Amino acid sequence: MYLYHYYDKTIGPFRNLSDTSAEEAKMILDEIKRNKPDVQCAKRQTTYIKDRLYYEEILREKFKEKGGIIRRQVPHYMVIEHSPWLSTWFENCAYIKIPIEEFDLTSISFTYGDSHPTFSPRITDNKEYRKKLYLYDEILDIIAKYGLPQDWNDDGKFGPERYVEAHIWSNETINKYIE
Template sequence: MAPVPDFLSHYYAAATGPFLNLSDLSLDDAERIQAALRTRGNTFASQRTPEYLQTRRQLEDRVRALFIDKGGQPQRQRPHYLILGACPWVQSWYIQGCELRIPLADFAPTILSFTYGDTFPAMRYQDGKPYRGQVYTLDELPELVAAFGLPQDWNADGSGGPDRYIEAQVWSDTPLQAYYVNQARPHPSDP
């Protein structure tokens, strides 16, 4: 049985810094940035479909509601995304990708939810896997990892489907503030 990692990772482009979130922007501003990324075509984010941002917001609303149903107390309308443990594949999405590791102990359980895999397949795929459509709490991680393992261990190359990591949704800015590079900077268009 794989142990539950004791840290969360956040991946980002060196040029922009960590914790820039398209979901924090108005839909128009986020669409403008996403269109610029598609035009450049040089990052993983450039492959996103035109309906990506609208779908993302719907899924975030669903994850938030499921988390609240389990006793979560989100302080943000939209989450910051991290990964349980490390996933070098995600780091490769970024030009000069960086990895930031934050101890899991730095997060209150009431502001931290998880999906088995990225939110998109976790909430949208209907392939009969028992973790689809589910949101997990910190207390549920040991049982989840014991049952299914860490996707980055058994599916590092993606040959086993879309589940490549356990995604963490952080519903508060407080534990991340020490890592913000410059909170007043404009949102860049090149993640």
């Protein structure tokens, strides 16, 4: 199994908006909207930064409750296996592919689908994986049951889940891949 991280080649990998202040993150998003209005990131809602911080707090608390090891305040984001949809997000898209075995699994959590709709009060379909965060062994069971979302819902026709999101709560492995 591989974890993928998609990014814009002109910016570089693992540039995390949540590592900046909310004001700086908003400025970065505003700049993207001005300079690259056609990329997916430019289409984010005006409350995106506030929403992101809210959902990251949920992820952090749920991961702590499950005994996860948190070595950084906010996670780096990756997905399980290749996501054709995410590969279209950036004007100069690139990706890093890392074998899961390179990570300390006690520092990774997962959501079946993006964490925002997973925990959003607006999504009320009561699917088993809503409002849930998983450890590695648990997400393997969910994938065995439902498959990878990118295999059955890459175009989003069947709901918001398009990939399995991985939250990396450590810099240890990530630092080896930052140029």
